[in-house]
Structure formats: C-alpha cells, structure tokens
Amino acid sequence: MLSKRIIPCLDVRNGKLTKGVKFEGNVDIGDPVETAKRYYEEGADEIVFYDITASHEGRGIMLKVVEAVASQIFIPFSVGGGISTVADMRDVLLAGAEKISVNSAAVKTPHIITEGAEAFGSQCIVVGMDVLRVPASEAIPSGYEIVIHGGRKHMGIDALWWAREVERLGAGELCVNSIDADGTKDGYELTLTRLIADSVRIPVIASGGAGNPQHMVDAVTEGRASAALIASIVHYGEYTVTDLKNYMADKGVKVRRIW
C-alpha cells in the first residue's frame, strides 16, 4: 500500500530560505540547501521549493540552488514560482528537479499544462491552486473560487471545475492550497481537500493550515489527500519531520518509516 507523503515546502528568495508573513514582507530564515538536507535526513518524502524571487537574476540563483539540492538529496523534489513557459520547465528539470509546479501561469494560460505534460510527462506537472471560500453562486457553484497573487485577485473560476479541468489538461498532481487556512495553524481546509480529492483521479496534496501533527492525520484521512504540505510547523523547530511521521504512524496512517 502506498504511504502518505509528508512534503516540507521551502520559500526561496534570492537563494535564501525565507518566510513571508501573509504576503507582507519577508524575513530570511536560512539556507535552502542545508534545510532541505536536514528534512531529507529526518525522513521527508519529497520537498517543494517555491521561488518567490520575481527578477530574472533570481531565476539563475534558483537554478543553482536546484543543482546543489539535486546533488545531495535523493528523494523527489519540485520547484514552483514564476514558471510560465516550457523553457522555464526544462531549465528546472535539467537542473535536477523531478517536478514543476505551476500556479497562476496555469490559470492565465492553461495550455502550458498540456504542453508541459507532452514535453516531460504528466508525472512532472504539479498544478498548484490557491482557493478561497466564497458564497456559492451560479459562477462558483462549489463555493470555492480560484484566486491568484496570494488571494488578492479573484479569477471567477470554480475550484472544483478547475481541478477537473487541470486533470483533463494533463496535470499529474494537484496541490490544493486554502488561502483561508493558510497561516492560521488551525488545520487544513478538509471540506475543500476532500471535495477535490474525491473528484479527480490524480493525487491531491493538501496545503495551508498545518499547526500540529493531528492536522496532517486529518488531511490524509478525512481530507483524503495523498500528501500533506507543511512549512512553519517544521521551519521553526517546533517539530521535526520524524516527530510528525511518528505521530501519524501511531494514529494508524501508513507513512514511510525507514530512510
């Protein structure tokens, strides 16, 4: 039986690990390569790097980070942030990443999903979706809307429709990030996670809101996610990845215990 995956997510800006506070201001909190290595040693099943550098120079720095990670860490990792063309995808994959995560580019130019899947295989293409709870309407029947720019821009797209569409376009995996839950530490948005996970056949990663190990158990049981994305819960030493996996295993969740 497949294990549920625990995936630390590292925000990287100008080659430094950083932590944003609700998209306002960022503080550098360390070296992404060393941090990734630590999570690898602690039993992370996968790692996500999210490049929040906007500039062209920043992209070059990010590729150096990817190369350094790939030569020291032998689990899959993905890179997202600012990827908007097949050429961007190729750069990141050649630098050593297994997967590319596209978010706002997928919303603005959905054909990039299909182009990426055709060029590199569906397994490489993760679509990240930022979702906000809204009153259900004719345009947004599920009551969950796709947003971009950290929730500042509403796209008028129903999240459930979008999840199915993204699967049809060739995505290999979906990362469902709840803007409502993000940063709250109150737990994942389980209704949303389950709604999406039950509606597609590709794996769903739950994102946003992890504050304690039980939240992760909930994400992969009640929420039916294949994986749980985590960030601050491990970045500040509150828990190690090993602690989280031990807790999940104690609760009967199948997780990878030997690495």
Next chain:
Amino acid sequence: MLAILDYKAGNLTSVKRALDYLSIPCTITADAQVIAGCEGLIFPGVGAAGSAMAYLGRSGLKEIMAHEIAAGKPLLGICLGCQILLEYSPENDTTTLGLIPGRCDIFTPDLTEEDGSPINIPHMGWNTVTLRKECPLFDGISTESEFYFVHSYYPNPAPEYVIGTTYYGREFCSVHGRDGLWSAQFHPEKSGRPGLKMLSNFYAYCREAANAQ
C-alpha cells in the same frame, strides 16, 4: 565504470548524480566502444514506450544492448527501462526489447487500495517491495524499506522472472529479471538511502563479475 545508456528518455542526470554522490565512476553514453569498456550498464528512463523504442532502434542502442547482455554484462533497468526490457507494452501498442519474457499492463481505475479507497493513477509515491526470491541488489536493505514509484503501467513478466512484488490496487511485479539482468519499476536514485544502497550493490556485483572474467 558504469554506462548510463543515453536514449534521450527522461532524467538521466538524476541517476548520474546519485552515482557521483556514491563515488561510483559512470558516464552517460550511447557509444558502443565506451559501453563495451564499462563493467555494467544502467538503463534508466522516464517517458513513453513508443518513442523510447523508436530511439533505441534508430540509435543502434538496441543491438548494442542485446550484444552486451548476451556477452554477460550486468544491466540494471529502471522505470521505463524496466518495462521495455519485456516483450510488449500497451503504451503506444509497442513491441519492446523482449530480453525478459512477459509484457506490461496498465493500472485500471476500478482497482482499490487495501483500505477500500479508489487508487490514484499514476501510482506515485513510496511503497514497499516484498522479495519473492533472493537478489544481491537488496543485500543489507531492510525489508520494510520503501522506494519511490511513478508509473501508470507495470511489468508483468513470466512468473520465473518475478523477484519482488508491490501492492497497489493489486499485486504487481516491481523487480524482475535473472542474475545480472535486473530491473526495478521504482527509482532507486530517488529512494533515499535504501535506493542508494541498491545502486552500490549493483556496482559491487558488476565489479565482481568483471574480475571473475
């Protein structure tokens, strides 16, 4: 020296990075002479069976591989490499290398996990391998170790070639082959320490085989 066979399918560099990390000499190549001088071959691959077979034929690698294997050179197939060593893949309706008897099949959406939930396709993530017979590749690796899989098709070789099995909606063969000609459906180069150990074991076998000749 190990030759990582270059057939333009998927991420060859991740195998090279893992071998570099282990200080195992290796080269990515499709050159017959270079391959002949190596102690073992790694046949990796991410991608589709149809285009991979077309390239193998066009580049001459198909003949080179058949020749080297007939001469007893050890080979380790990975992922797509594991699948196309068999005779047939329904992916692009492709006749494959036929170096191991059997075929590939696809996971069907009606399959369910052991807890009753419908399986996701592809099979993506970490899973265990149950050894059905001894295999030196797994020396020193705990039976509870997990390996990283990403695939929608699975190998279905003749029963005598099944070495290890994995459960995902059904039991399937995740390691197949015979002495010196092994394949894994998972990615040892992305499977943490147990995967790295497997690559070291393969290299050790290749060195011994070369010294014995």
